[in-house]
Amino acid sequence: MSDRYLSSAEIRNRFLAHFEGRGHTVVPSASLLLDDPNLLFVNAGMVPFKPYFLGQETPPYRRATSVQKCVRTLDIEEVGKTTRHGTFFQMNGNFSFGDYFKEGAIQYAWELITGDQASGGLGFEPDKIWVTVLPEDDEARQLWKQVAGLPDERIQPRGLKDNYWNMGVPGPGGPCSEIYIDRGPEYGPDGGPDADEDRFLEIWNLVFMQEELSAVRAKDDFDIAGPLPSKNIDTGMGLERVAYLLQGKQNLYEIDSVFPVIEKAMELSGKKYGATGSDAHLDDVRFRVVADHVRSSLMLIGDGVTPGNEGRGYVLRRLLRRAVRNMRLLGYQDPALPELLPISRDKMGESYPELVSGWDRIAQVAYAEEEAFRKTLQAGTQIFDLAAGEVKQSGATTISGDKAFALHDTYGFPIDLTLEMASEAGLTVDEPGFRELMSEQRARAKADAKAKKGHHADTGVYRDILDANGPTEWLAYETLETESRPLALLREGAPVRALGTGEVGELVLDRTPFYAESGGQVADAGVIEFAGGKVEVLDVQRPVRGLVVHQVRVVDGELPADARELHAQVDPQWRTGARQAHSGTHIIHAALREVLGPTALQSGSYNRPGYLRLDFGWLSALSPEQVHEIEQVANNALRADLPVGWQYMTLGEARDWGALALFGETYDDQKVRVVEIGGPWSRELCGGTHVDHSSQVGTIVVTGEASVGSGNRRIEALTGIEGFSYLARERDVVGQLSTLLKTQPDDIVGRVGDLVDRLKQTEKEIEKIRLQQLLAGGAALAEGATDVNGVRLVAQRLDGAGGGDVRTLATDVRARLGGDTPAAVVLIGAADGKAAVVAALNDAAQARGLAAGDLVRAAVPFLDGKGGGKADLAQGGGTDVSRIDEALAAVTAAVASA
Incomplete structure (x- = not known):
């Protein structure tokens, strides 16, 4: 089918080079964790470009190409059972934003897939290629004939379900054309994609976005509002599918970037992939699950996901545990991930070097999850045994x-x-x-x-403001005040002529000194003054890239939309506190990595004036000594008065420089801002406001460290005057304790420790006395035993006694009754509105056919409870203390009838 074998990494590079050579900007793959409320993970190559297709942002290029990491989770249960379902995959794509359209898309695709391999093409044979088009799309049909020379019989019409694309919501849509490769008669009947999609395998979909949809009810049921103002191209080529065609393999599990994991799994398990026999198919499925899930888990952890019980973390946990479980089903009982994950790292690292550089963290997360699952299997087995026992006991x-x-x-x-x-x-x-x-x-x-x-968000109104006036001149880095003019005044998303005193609305200025919330830093506070009045700035956001919008409340006068001059003033104290907190966040992050090691990476942050919190990936609680050391390293950095600076560079240059980028964040590849503190000690991509020297942070006081989910910890701290105020309050508390305890501050811990020890000793003595008093009543209870059918029975109510006391007393009374004569003790305590019942029988009573569990079960129905146990000792409980006497009567009746 092709001239020679091409590796997955080479196919990827050829695709990017092909389109880069045709004027496309190469855009690195976005993280799998884009901030999109509609998606758990990026699941298609066009997802990072959605803001451009939706008109929410202006694309920085007319043509782009990418190989995007994707994860789809709907078919996890089907992975391995078919040759098509995979969790992680890579989507090659080329995109046009109002530039070329159908002819360009078809021409570029044809040149790549049929181009000679020696010249950078993929080398598919032209006579093996089929395409599909929407029946009404005569233009696409004619272009395939003109550009590619395809005959009519290899251009098949297919309906809206197959050949029309939309996002499932109002927005852009359009017909598409899919490209198929004929794999040959050994894979199915002739007749093109309509006849058989196993023989005719789709490798590429060209989407021609040309219409604006006003309603979408289903894939083939929607309303078209009209043509798009500018036509766009969005294509997607499945890299794994192309790889197994060009490598002569049967499915995606056997390609060069996946199959080595299966080979290692075969070596570990002693079983063979592709064998024959009764269990061969099941084993093949298990091998495929292992290979897919190991690779998918590697990529998810690489992008910052940690195992958890919900959302993304739950998906990762399922993948890791299914991989481990399937290795066990293949007969391998030892830890599997340390053997398999490095194999996948070596293959995928050819295209994603960050997997190699971040390997220590990835391995730490994955191996800890496997160990936890091995314990879960042990505990789950015990739970299963209990459930199975109950089923058998019930018959x-x-x-x-x-x-x-x-x-x-x-x-x-x-x-x-x-x-x-x-x-x-x-x-x-x-x-x-x-x-x-x-x-x-x-x-x-x-x-x-x-x-x-x-x-x-309905960003149309903001888009119109941006298109009409251009981007906001944003001066937050340069100044705290500007003379500005209003561009728009909105209330509830609609333009208004004015806002009156007390009213809240949105104000767009031509220039502003206010920092808009981003990167974990809250927006600036301050005021905007106008002739005759003033507004308070409540929030500052960027609803579309390039436009800064202020949420304001009028505190004095009436703000007209056509005000001539406005004076925007950031609260300087607010900004000072925000700068201290944001720089403090970077310093804490660097201190974390110095104390814990480079795998302690920030996964989220929030900072406001005087306060910061930083989330980071870590699998266990920090010791008090580690927290103290982190705080000390951070404050040493303040004392060293480290210079704080920033500069702009490309994303590639920033990474080469060692700058840290946050998981899930998106960055402009053309220009990013790198903030450094003390040179290489702290280098991070960041758009926030910062101090000029570390000493200006004032102080960093760590106030807490806790878990925020499996594999994630959070440190909280105070900075600046808020940190000093916290320490002053701590000093006042120490002073008050010194006075109360009549000791010096340095001796407080020792004095409090002595008091606690004395309190514990006193509590033990009180408990000993109470128990003695309780057992003293045992003699009276034993003396009061009655003869019921030849059994010495004590059936008594104990008001104020809880379960532990009742059990202790019941066993004591049983001992007092001796073992020669059958004896049964049933005590029911009542405390805090709950009943606790305990039955204790001696050997002679058991020989008579009595069982403690039966006596408890006779009592608990009256108590609205349940219970049971062994023949010699059983207990139960209930929530109805009003019928204890009836319960005791039922016990007496049960003994009498035995």
């Missing part, structure tokens, strides 16, 4: 769907393991019931996603 043979679902959802216990263990125990599982609960869970998730979908 049933089926584990209920809700039990299986609880094992899966609460404990992370895979359903296939539940099925396997149930079979070994001679039981079945209500799998339909389990699947129904899983479907309900998915339906809730989909409903939630659908509720969020389409909630793109």
Whole structure:
């Protein structure tokens, strides 16, 4: 089919080089974690360009090309069962924003896929290529004939479901043309994509965005408002699909960047991929799951995801645990990820070098999750055994769907393991019931996603302001005040002529000194004065790139939309505090990495004047000594008066310079701002405001360190005057304690420790006395035993006694009654509105056929509770203390009838 084998990395490079040579800007892959409320992960190559297609932002280039990392999670259960479903994949794309259209897209695609490999093409044979077009798209049909020379029979018309693209919400849409490769008769019948999509494999989709959709009800049911002002091109070529065609493989699991993991899994398990036999197909599925999930997990952790119980973290946890579980099913019981993950790193690192540089952190996260899962399997097995025992005890043979679902959802216990263990125990599982609960869970998730979908902010009014006036002259780095003029005055998204006293609206200025919220730093506070009045600035945002919008409240006068002159003034104290906090955040981050090592990377931050918090990836709580050392390193940096500076460079230059970029953030590849403190000690991509020297932060006081989810910790700290105020309050507390304890400040800890020890000793003595008093009553209870059917029975109510006391007393009374004569003790305590029942029997009573568990079960129905236990000792509880006497009577009746 092609001249020679091409590696995945080479296919990627050829694609980018092809389009770069045709005037396209090469855009690096965005993170898998774009800040988009509609998406868990980036799932298509065009996602990073959505703001341009939606008209929310002006694209910085007319042509672009990228190879975008993508993850799709809807088909995780199908991975490995088919040759098409993969979780992580790479989408090659080329994009035009009002530049070339159908002819250019078709020409560029044809040149690449049929171009000679020696000249940088992919080398597909032209007579193996088929395309599909929308039946009404005569233009595309004619272009395929003119540009590529395709005959009519290899240009198939297909309907809206296949050949029309939209985002599922109002916005741009248009017909598309898909490119297929004929793999040959051994893969299916002839007749093009309409006949068989296994033989005719789609590799590329060219989308011609030319229409504005006003409503979208389904993929093939929508309303067209009219043509787009400018036509765009969005294409997507599946890199993995192209790779397995050019490498002569059968599916994406066998290509060069995936199959080495399967090879290692074969070596570890002793089983063979592609073998024959009764279990061969199942084993092949397991090998594929392992290969896909190991690679997908590597890429997700590389982009900052850590395992958790919801959202992105839950997806990663599922992938890692399914990989480990499938290795166990293949017969490999030892830790698998340390053997497999480095194989995937070596292959994917050819295209994504950050996987190699960030390997220590990636490995730490993945290996810790496998260890946790191995413990989960152990605990889950115990829970399963308990559930299986209850089923057998009841005489049933089926584990209920809700039990299986609880094992899966609460404990992370895979359903296939539940099925396997149930079979070994001679039981079945209500799998339909389990699947129904899983479907309900998915339906809730989909409903939630659908509720969020389409909630793109209506940025049309801001877009119009930007188009009419150009970008805001943003002077937050240069000054705290400007003379400005209003460009627009809005209330609830609509233009107004004026805002009266007390009213809240949005004000757009031609120039502003106010910092707009971004990068974890809150917006500036301040005022804007006009002739006859003043407004308070409540918030500052950038709804579209280049435009700064101030939310304001009129505090005096009436603000007209056509005011001639405005004076914008940032509160200088607010800005000083914000600068201190933001620089303090960078310093804490650098201190973290110095104390804990380079794997302690920031995953989020928030700072306002005087306060900062920083989230970072770490798997365990920090010790008090580590927190103290971080604080000390940070304050040493303040004392050193390190210079703080910033400069602009390309993203590539910044990375080469060692600057840190945050996970999930997007950056302009043409120009980024790098802030450094003390030279290489702290270099980060950042657009915030900062001090000029580290000493200007004043002080950094760490006030807390805690978990904010699995694998994530948070440090909180105060800076500047707020930090000093906190220390002053601490000093006052120490002074008050010194006075109360009549000791010096340095001796407070010792004095308090002595008091605590004395208190604990006193509590022990009180408890000892109380227990003695309790047991003293045991003799009286034993003496009051009555003969019931030849059994010495003590059945007594104990007001004010809890479960522990009741159990202690019951066993004491049983001992007092001796072992020669059958004896039974049933005590029911009542405390805090709850009942606690304990039954204790001696050996002679058990020989008579009595059982403590039966006596408890006789009592608890009256207490609105439950309980049980062994023949000699059992206990239970309930919430109805009003019927204790009836419960005791039922116990007496049970003994009498034995």
